[in-house]
Amino acid sequence: MNGPVWRLGAREALPLLSGYLPVALSFGLIAGQAGFSAFEATALSLLIYAGASQFLFVGMVAGGAPPWLTVLMTLLINARHVVYSASLAPWLSGSRRWPWLMHGLTDQVFALAHYRLPLLAEQDRMSWFTSTALIAWLGWAGGTLIGSLVGEQIIDRWPLLADALSFALPALFLVLLAPGCTSVRRGAAIVASTLAALILALADMSSIAVPLAAAIGALCFYLLPETTGERRS
Amino acid sequence: MKSDIWLAAGAAAVGTLLIRMLPLYWIQRRWQRAEGKETIMPSWPGVLAPLMIAALLGISMVPQNTGTEGWSATMMGSLVTLLIWHRTRTLGLPVAFGVAAYALVRMGGS
Numbered sequence: 001m002n003g004p005v006w007r008l009g010a011r012e013a014l015p016l017l018s019g020y021l022p023v024a025l026s027f028g029l030i031a032g033q034a035g036f037s038a039f040e041a042t043a044l045s046l047l048i049y050a051g052a053s054q055f056l057f058v059g060m061v062a063g064g065a066p067p068w069l070t071v072l073m074t075l076l077i078n079a080r081h082v083v084y085s086a087s088l089a090p091w092l093s094g095s096r097r098w099p100w101l102m103h104g105l106t107d108q109v110f111a112l113a114h115y116r117l118p119l120l121a122e123q124d125r126m127s128w129f130t131s132t133a134l135i136a137w138l139g140w141a142g143g144t145l146i147g148s149l150v151g152e153q154i155i156d157r158w159p160l161l162a163d164a165l166s167f168a169l170p171a172l173f174l175v176l177l178a179p180g181c182t183s184v185r186r187g188a189a190i191v192a193s194t195l196a197a198l199i200l201a202l203a204d205m206s207s208i209a210v211p212l213a214a215a216i217g218a219l220c221f222y223l224l225p226e227t228t229g230e231r232r233s
Numbered sequence: 234m235k236s237d238i239w240l241a242a243g244a245a246a247v248g249t250l251l252i253r254m255l256p257l258y259w260i261q262r263r264w265q266r267a268e269g270k271e272t273i274m275p276s277w278p279g280v281l282a283p284l285m286i287a288a289l290l291g292i293s294m295v296p297q298n299t300g301t302e303g304w305s306a307t308m309m310g311s312l313v314t315l316l317i318w319h320r321t322r323t324l325g326l327p328v329a330f331g332v333a334a335y336a337l338v339r340m341g342g343s
Contacts, residue, residue, distance in 0.1 A: 048249055057241075078248075085254065094261050102253040102257055168328055171335075172328050173293060174311060197288035201295045209291070212288075
């Protein structure tokens with residue numbers, strides 16, 4: 001175990017937590033309103049650990065949908081995760097622990113790991129990832145528990161706090177993407193993907209926004225000529 | 234929670250874990266058979282990964298309050314985040330300043 005790298009991972013997970021907490025609080029609150037106990041809601045967060053699909057899961061269960069359909073829809077929403085571990089593979093070793101650690105590979109942890117892992121020495125990567133993923137996982141589950149128990153009181157008392165903290169996630173994504181804009185071509189593809197997802201989310205199509213917007217960004221990337229050389233950021 | 238709902242939760246949890254872990258497991262198996270990583274790594278994840286993060290950015294930028302005030306706060310927060318990143322090239326400070334700028338605009342409007 002590498003102490004400084006563990007601490008670095010824990011510190012870098014903090015912006016994730018400030019983004020997770022308002023959503024986890026809301027999930028705990030909604031799960032409670034849907035008839036799930038605090039223990040059950042927290043168990044869902046620990047086991048499934050995928051925000052949007054958990055909201056769908058409790059919503060479908062509360063609405064009386066058949067369990068097989070609930071599972072199918074949950075997995076369909078999470079299908080985008082299939083490319084995440086493959087994208088990180090160049091920076092991972094052949095250790096058998098890595099596939100199990102992928103339980104912690106949420107959207108946000110993936111974005112952070114995609115930025116950080118290439119900058120770390122090979123022997124430090126597992127410590128960093130374990131620390132970051134563990135803090136994020138426990139933060140998500142803890143936020144769900146608090147939301148189930150006292151979520152309504154917190155949101156009634158500090159409505160602006162939850163709103164302001166929710167901006168931590170877009171701010172973090174901006175910081176993670178900025179160093180990747182190393183050419184006009186890459187920058188244009190990133191802007192195209194961002195705008196496409198924004199428009200799809202406003203059109204209430206968030207569930208398909210990630211793969212569709214990424215495909216639009218990829219189309220833009222491959223259509224643009226390689227006119228400019230890569231510049232260092 | 235009834236037993237069928239626990240079973241559904243278990244199936245969703247196992248399915249999600251497999252979605253996350255199997256691609257890496259498959260790639261590791263191929264590494265064992267090949268000479269080195271570079272010879273078998275596909276290039277498309279390197280292009281697709283930042284674009285998926287960009288898509289997540291787009292979704293997360295939609296403010297809870299989609300009125301002028303919410304969008305102004307989002308724009309100001311984004312601008313401050315990028316400016317602080319440009320000066321410091323760090324992770325934590327730009328996020329903290331961006332959230333503060335977002336909160337200030339929201340408080341000013343409420």
